[in-house]
Amino acid sequence: MTKIKYTQNTDIKHIMKYFIAIIFVSFLGSCGTKTESQTEEQDNTTNLITLSKEQFDMGKIELGKIKKETFPEIVNTNGIFGVPPERKASVSAYFAGYVKDVNILEGEKVEKGQVLFTLENPDYINIQQNFLETKAQLKNLKSEYKRQEILYKENVSSKKSFLTAETNYLTTEAKYQSLRQQLKMMHLDPDNLTAKNIKTVINVISPIGGYLTDIRISNGIFLPPTDVALTIVNTDHLHLELSVYEKKLHNIIEGQEVRFSLLDQKDKEYKAEIIQVGKSIDPEKRTISVHSHLENDSLLSLFTVGMYVDARIYVSNDTLFALPNEAIVEVDGISYALLLDKYDNENKIFSFKNIKLKTGRKGEYFTEILNHNDFNDDSQFMINGAFNLIKD
Secondary structure (H helix, E strand, O other): OHHHHHHHHHHHHHHHHHHHHHHHHHHHHHHHHHHHHHHHHHHHHHOEEEEEHHHHHHOOOOEEOOEEEEEEEEEEEEEEEEOOHHHEEEEOOOOOEEEEEEOOOOOOEEOOOOEEEEEEOOHHHHHHHHHHHHHHHHHHHHHHHHHHHHHHHOOOOOHHHHHHHHHHHHHHHHHHHHHHHHHHHOOOOOOOOOOOOOOOEEEEEOOOOEEEEOOOOOOOOEEOOOOOOEEEEOHHHOEEEEEEEHHHHHHOOOOOEEEEEEOOOOOOOEEEEEEEEEEEEOOOOOEEEEEEEEOOHHHHHHOOOOOEEEEEEEEEEEEEEEEEHHHOEEEOOEEEEEEEEEEEOOOOEEEEEEEEEOEEEEOOOEEEEOOHHHOOOOOOEEOOOHHHHHHO
16 A cells, blocks of 8 residues: 555656646746847837937927938149239339339239339439430431432432431431330430439339239349349239149039138138139149139138139039938948937927938038938938937
């Protein structure tokens, strides 16, 4: 009896163990199913980023849609400010002399015909004296020439006498005209010159209006005709002279927009327009000169001849579907953006989805969206503020 009872107890224990094992496995299975469901629900929840209306307004967040934007093709170049040749003058003296009066300053504005400085030289007296003497001789020689001409025609005077009178008159006439022109170059009036107003000092006059640069003279120095005393630049026609490499030349045409900045003011940009493209290539640099005018002439006073600039020429424009650069966040080489999922008007809650984007060309302000067809025309994206929300 005892043996049979022991066997029955053993079987019961085995049955109980088996039953408990089945219950435990079932429990584990149910736990695993619940965890998987919870994970899926959690993923769907964490993919949404919510903001209250107050947070949205305080962050000055803006919404925007994918729309067509212009993507320009740009040629980067550089250049300097310059003026046409007729707007720049190197001033020297036709006649050597000692600088007597110079009362000008670098950068000073002068008008055409204004006295820049004076020169003094005793040789000026000789020119004026020769002119007055020649002028006096010419009057007598002309009279003698006319008289000999009449006598020769009447066969009263010989041909030799007539030719001598003619030669003397024409030679003196040539000398007179030469001296007359020299006086004009000295800015002396030959018609009003007399023995009583002969001058030892002459004026050097400004040939154009503009600004004085590179002044090289001072009182008392001797200035020969070969030396440049100063330079005058008229900035009324100040323009950009850009240098473009020949391999980019086929893209450059008149009328294209140019944006440029000064080397020490990279954050400030100005606009210009291509007016003329050069026709010859620099054999050493392999570049061509591109002439551009400022869009706003009132800004000319900000620049001066010789200033260097960095420039961009906008050679073409493509229209592509895009979002502002600020709306796109790149993480590990993948582009993301926040798409508005819904707005709970009752609780004033914005819900955004963190979605992947396929991007193309990136411009200065916009990035091309290659998968724009994946979204509706009414789809709205967070334009600013997405970076911190996605990164966090």
